[in-house]
Amino acid sequence: MCGIVGIIGNEPVAEEIVEALKRLEYRGYDSAGVATLENGHLDRRRAEGKLRNLEARLRSAPLVGKIGIGHTRWATHGAPTEGNAHPHATEKVAVVHNGIIENFRALKNELAGEGARFQTDTDTEVVAHLITRELLAGRDPAEAVRLTLERLEGTFALAILFDGDEDLLIGARRGSPLAVGHGDGEMYLGSDATALAPFTDRVTYLEDGDWVVLTHAGATIFDSLGHQVIRPTQRSLATALLVDKGNHRHFMAKEIYEQPEVVSHTLAHYIDMSEGLVRLPGDLPFDLADLKRITICACGTAYYAGLVGKYWFEKYARLPVDIDVASEFRYREVPLEPGGLAIFISQSGETADTLASLRYCSSEGQHILSIVNVQESSIARESETSFPTLAGPEIGVASTKAFTCQLAALACLAVAAGRQRGVLAEDDERKLVQALIEVPRLMSQALKLEPRIEALAKELSRARDVLYLGRGLNFPIALEGALKLKEISYIHAEGYAAGELKHGPIALIDEEVPVIVVAPSDTLFEKTISNMQEVAARGGRIVLLTDAEGAQAAGDQPFETLVLPQMYQFVQPLVYALPVQLIAYHTAVFMGTDVDQPRNLAKSVTVE
Template sequence: MCGIVGYVGKEQAAPILLDGLQRLEYRGYDSAGVAVFGPAGLQVKKSKGRLQVLKDLTHDGADLPGNLGIGHTRWATHGEPNDVNAHPQVSRSGRIAVVHNGIIENFSELKGQLLHKGYQFKSETDTEVVAQLLDYYFSQCGDMVEAVRRMLNAVEGAYALGIVSADAPDRLIAARKDAPLLLGYGEGESFIASDVTAIIRHTRDISYMEDGEMAVLTRDGITVYNEQGQPVTKKHHHVDWDIGAAEKGGYAHFMLKEIFEQPRAIREATAARLQGGRVILQDLTMTEEEIRNIGRIIIIACGSSYHVGMVGKYNLERMLRRSVEVVLASEFRYSDPIVKRGDLVIAISQSGETLDTMAALREAKKRGARILSIVNVVGSSIARESDDVLYTWAGPEIAVATTKAYSTQMAVLNMLGLYFADILGTIDRQTYSEMVRDMQRVPEYIEKILESAESIHDIAREICKSEDVFFIGRNLDYALSLEGSLKLKEISYIHSEAYASGELKHGTISLIVDGTLVIALGTYGPLFDKALSNVVEVQARGAKVLALTTQTHAEEMGRHVPMVMTIPDIHEMLLPQLGVVPLQLLAYYIALERGCDIDKPRNLAKSVTVE
């Protein structure tokens, strides 16, 4: 959730740190700060609010000379968002500064021990405990690296840490456990960051820290140690996407840019995997025998990735004739799940660092399941801990509200289903061929939908003042409605709920009164008549209805509903890949009309790396 960047080298650190923090704004935050060591010693500047406040305070970093520093954007977990609780947190000596992502679970116990030793605390944060512990251990041993080792042995929980000290003026120290942190290698300079976007302007040579590792960075290089204190050799990765991919490129918001990037992103995800009328997954290591021996399939994910899993349940069960269960990762890890050897667990995550999904993955692996992950970020934690990984190749996604990550995850999951079904012999050749053909048409059809963006904007203007919205749908339309509802609520702050249409009579319809906005999904052809019946049903209670359907059914739907959005006809199992696009556009334009901060919605973060 929070963002970390650190630098040691030949250049002035503060402008580099501020630039990196600006590129991490999309992750969500409520305060920001930097600590720089220079001629004036260790200087710390931090402030509540947007990064611009900090930039103004430091004249874009010019007021902070020095070639070593750390920066942070904080999302409040311990203590309210204010200047005191903002990171970096500083030791009582004023000589050690710490930035931290994650949660120190035993901070209360450690704080009590330090209070007993005479330490006083200024903030409400768990992170200040780290700074004060370092102060204490350094006073005992006189070596900062050893002090960090002792501190790491004392703390429990999740952390990505960046540490600078006036007593180690040539080095930056980093440590990681259950929170993402990467290392960047430059000429005469070294970096740490919680996301590669923070440092891509300066280096494309990176490595990912593993749990339990500590790194010591100087301008001459980086040394990484494992939990036993032994040096380890890190595998380097080259970042090959262009920096322009992480910039707006003329669009008003990253979200709009990423909606329009979906045709390209899906082509990237599918082109090499759809060849000669077949699905080819060369990056999958599972043998045909292992695929035939799959027992249950369990999909674990959070948020929009969970909604991808809901679509996947319908499609995979239809294609594979295997039981598929979709479980929220945050619930899976605490439910004493029934998982056994032979089960396949599919973990879906855009960042590959989602803490709940990572914990669920580990629980499933411990119980004997095979793990296959679908992620976007190459080398991410979930990818590294999986038996197999299928990358979505969507490129960087900056807006908090996911769009192209959702679409590419769905594309990959559909290809996986076809690949398995072909081996299992559970799909006929005609259906297989039609699916492959139509998968290749998805980007073109999305481009056609995007051409109607302005007409969706017109609808948004008409309904943007609604305060309660209900999405209804059946089968795949129900699974899609979950994502449509989430998109609307997370960026427009409108109360929105998604319901299976068949549940209306079981209580939900009591909420429908005159003027209530209902967004009715009727794209799934086999159940169109029932979807239309539900439209008539809510209209009889006074609902104002906006419908989404296919071109084939547009005329019939239009006889009953004044507002209709349409998508091209395509194979039934691929309809959600098209249907999500007008729902994304609708949410975007409604939020735009309501004056919301679309790329950085309140209280939300891009990558959820804490519970």
């Protein structure tokens, strides 16, 4: 993740920007930078490494401008060097950016063909050149930004500073969060409210697609269509020690909406975005090409992530996978051939059964790789290799963003294994990586289904039992959807492989039982729809999650159809996870349960 800050002040702002960036340093610390306007002209200071290096640079060469932007970086495109550090600038603008511009290569080629000279390896620099091109064509800054935003594909939060204008700062967001802070004759931008807490407690959270024009006098907000809109201003309780819910009612909702951002940064940790290839961090203590079998252990939602990983490893790397819940695995005395790879998945890195299974596998001569969200955890420390999921703090007990970040890490590992084992050609790898790069944007589109899901939840809240069906990669998503509904709404729910319906579960079907079918139009679609028709014939109330092609093929059989964007089959689990999370969330909210702290559950299960 990257952190961004912008300030229109009445006194020099560089020191305040750095202090605000310190509150965002958990989002990235590969490099940092600040740009201000001094006598109307852009000037900037950047440094590789942590913020203390930038502070040292500013002590030796201060910036005294009263308007500025700052950035602390987690590298995505290009190495974490001073040259690639933000802000990126032309003679007209300086830009800081959090997110991934998917179509930056095409834009870069277009701009270079027109004479633009690029100085970095980043995707962000194309934003600065696009805005500059529009300014040179005679557009005013707001119009230049609006036209630029129309050209960008992907996810972003942006803060933009304009040469010659000390009373103008423009911000924009799509997928990545951005908040506006209101001061006394001063205005602020920040990746979250914690960065703005020292300056103001009056905060406006921009909605997805919004962009904002800031001056000393206030903020003018526009939606994605360019229409001026009003967004509520609220009092923020954010402090340096408090994770803020933002404009969400529950932490779970906030964490669902954070997924486009945190998944993009997890992917960026494992993918060379410039080359479109997987680049695993560090040197693995084993050779993926030599592996004969993988063992995966996890609990709860992390186990379902491992189930998806099993499909990926077997299909794309031709590696057989054994997977088990850790509470069973640890007592089975499983015979393991020395030199195999055992993968352990845990959000907290402290799950007792998973840790015990890890120790057993280690004693049996297995290589140990963990996928965890807390790098200082016991599981991470006791692993040969630890793959981080850059989800940030997850407060809600029901895991959401940690799950999709686990999927992102597993997907990259499976692609790397396929490549090293000679199963995937480089062109195949590039296709899979491009599909992963598109996931944050697809997630943002999926989140737009929320109003329909909220209405559907009222119907589901009256059910005593709910069934979830899926095939292939989407069978684990059916299991995860059922678990989420059970966890927070307390409605009994079960997930089944769709082909197993006729082997018992179909006996439960009547007009009182909703059946949620996860069926994008992939190679298994026709089979799943046949199972759905069996449900319809018995009066079951079908909720179909599919794409436009699938919705057309399904006709009017479903009680409700939620249409997601088309996507490559490989990445479906990452995107289809979001609507099943929202279904559970809104059903629980409607029923009045404690969403963030459901009864009888704990965030980290550290006892057997």
